[in-house]
Amino acid sequence: MLRIAICDDNIPITTEIETLLNSICNKYHVLLKIDIFFDGKTLCQHIQSHNYYDLIYLDIEMKEMNGIEAARLVRSLKLPTLLIYISSYDTYFEQLFEVEPFRFLSKPIALVQFENYFSAALNRIMDNTQFFTFSFRQEHYKIPLSEIVYFESRRRDVIIHTTKKDYRFIGKLDSTERSTSNHTFSFIRVHQSFLVNFYYIRSLSPSSLILATGTSLPISSKYRNQVSDHYLKLCEEL
Structure with a gap:
């Protein structure tokens, strides 16, 4: 549409x-x-x-x-x-x-x-138009990156949280991060389990962030400096 x-x-x-x-x-x-x-x-x-x-x-x-x-x-x-x-x-x-x-x-x-x-x-x-493509249970999906709020890793699955609904596929968040790295929409790794679309971040603290949807996600100590640096860099480009 x-x-x-x-x-x-x-x-x-x-x-x-x-x-x-x-x-x-x-x-x-x-x-x-x-x-x-x-x-x-x-x-x-x-x-x-x-x-x-x-x-x-x-x-x-x-x-x-x-x-x-x-x-x-x-x-x-x-x-x-x-x-x-x-x-x-x-x-x-x-x-x-x-x-x-x-x-x-x-x-x-x-x-x-x-x-x-x-x-x-x-x-x-x-x-x-930029899309994220994946397959699940022999069905193929193509989702605009602009609609993806964040990716979440749950055991062997990756959950895609969009502005409309959630999807899932079998995979690793590391691979998902690599596949989104060359697109216009910037995705930031904030935790072992979360990869977030920068566009939807509304506030940021050392230990957590709030998304435009109202969702609060933790920022792990491993990614804290990386998130802060990446966020500030992107803000400077605005």
């Missing part, structure tokens, strides 16, 4: 984009979920509450928080979300460059251009 956010303080524009997206996705046979926001601040709060979007249509000039500031927050979280601006951008060109926009849409929206840009975004998303 494609997850899309529309953020514009102009209600007719958000309605138009939503209608166009539903029409095009029916044509492409793409399942999608659309969330609509009328200011950048609300959008950012939603994203910080561990809600991920593949694509965001973002207006530049909004009163509460403009599109540039919202985009900076999205980029600070190291998410591979594509951004399509739906406003004139000449005045903001240098600022927009730093937040890696995918495309620019001028108002009024041109249908052909809108569909072409969506098609290009869809192709990019399909190429770039």
Whole structure:
């Protein structure tokens, strides 16, 4: 399912984009979920509450928080979300460059251009989506890394805790750690039994951490310095 956010303080524009997206996705046979926001601040709060979007249509000039500031927050979280601006951008060109926009849409929206840009975004998303793949009881699974909160080792099994449900497979956490090390999403080993997605860490102490889901996990003495160094390094990159 494609997850899309529309953020514009102009209600007719958000309605138009939503209608166009539903029409095009029916044509492409793409399942999608659309969330609509009328200011950048609300959008950012939603994203910080561990809600991920593949694509965001973002207006530049909004009163509460403009599109540039919202985009900076999205980029600070190291998410591979594509951004399509739906406003004139000449005045903001240098600022927009730093937040890696995918495309620019001028108002009024041109249908052909809108569909072409969506098609290009869809192709990019399909190429770039990062997954964790595994097998259990002869069934094969493919889970977006963006949805994985943490991995847990239990005897011979690894439990995958996601934002939606839990999965399990037979394996070792060491192997899981190696397989996730080269992806955009940073996973931190905090304990012999836990491998955590950095994006979901909300607070950190020497002996434990709190995840965005409210779960508290211990940090073992073996990994304490490594966790602190890794966490600070990633924070500096934000």
